[in-house]
Amino acid sequence: MDLASLLARGDGRQRRVVGNLPYNIATPLLERLFRVDAGIADMHFMLQAEVAHRLTASPGSKAYGRLSVAAQWWCRIDILFEVEAESFSPSPKVDSAFVRLVPRAQGDRLPCDPDNLGRVLRIAFSGRRKTLANALESLAVDWRALEIDPGDRAENLTVEDFVAIASGYRIDDPVAPERAHGRRRRQSRRKAQLRKGEQ
Numbered sequence: 001m002d003l004a005s006l007l008a009r010g011d012g013r014q015r016r017v018v019g020n021l022p023y024n025i026a027t028p029l030l031e032r033l034f035r036v037d038a039g040i041a042d043m044h045f046m047l048q049a050e051v052a053h054r055l056t057a058s059p060g061s062k063a064y065g066r067l068s069v070a071a072q073w074w075c076r077i078d079i080l081f082e083v084e085a086e087s088f089s090p091s092p093k094v095d096s097a098f099v100r101l102v103p104r105a106q107g108d109r110l111p112c113d114p115d116n117l118g119r120v121l122r123i124a125f126s127g128r129r130k131t132l133a134n135a136l137e138s139l140a141v142d143w144r145a146l147e148i149d150p151g152d153r154a155e156n157l158t159v160e161d162f163v164a165i166a167s168g169y170r171i172d173d174p175v176a177p178e179r180a181h182g183r184r185r186r187q188s189r190r191k192a193q194l195r196k197g198e199q
Contacts, residue, residue: 014041023048027067030055034074034103035114043075043101052079052097064155066125072159073109073117075101110159116166124154124162132157132165141168 017040021029026047033043047055050063055071056079057063071077083096120139127135133143133150143150145168148161157165 015039016041017043018045020046021051023051026051030067030101031070034070036103040103042103044080045099045101046083046096047099049082049095049097052082052099055099055101059158060156065128066121069121069157069159069162070118071101073104073112073163075103077101110163112163112166117162120162120166124157124165128153128155136165139165141165 053063054065054067055077057068078100080098080100083098085091085095124135131151131153135154146164
């Protein structure tokens with residue numbers, strides 16, 4: 001379904017999106033809605049409380065992850081109220097929360113290519129126990145140009161930090177993988193030299 005075209009139908013007025021989202025479709029649907037740059041005034045969803053807390057999580061918390069960063073870059077988010085499982089019949093096994101998401105205007109959003117940001121987030125959070133330097137090695141990030149510790153981990157970085165990283169390379173830059181490959185070759189040679197010197 002082309003959500004952008006669907007929301008653009010009508011008289012040009014902005015739409016208000018409301019729904020009760022099952023857990024298994026909440027994240028992919030939200031990620032698609034984030035990319036609808038125009039046509040949405042706000043979104044109100046009933047979600048599992050776990051998903052709502054991931055949307056609004058702060059750096060360093062257990063719930064903070066790829067969805068947190070992406071959502072907070074695209075939108076301003078508020079949990080309006082929580083709903084206990086006993087409020088439904090039959091009762092689910094988890095609590096829910098009613099969430100409001102207001103898309104940020106382009107002037108209110110940190111400038112960044114969304115494809116670059118998405119790629120950085122996917123790679124960074126795919127290995128949460130890895131340091132940034134190891135997790136993002138394939139992107140050849142110039143850490144010296146950023147005020148970010150490459151020995152830190154993804155869950156400790158702010159939205160602004162990820163935007164800075166994503167703005168430091170082009171997703172279609174053919175040189176970046178070559179730089180990363182060259183660095184790995186140099187590191188391998190240094191290790192071999194060190195081993196040879198120890199013999």
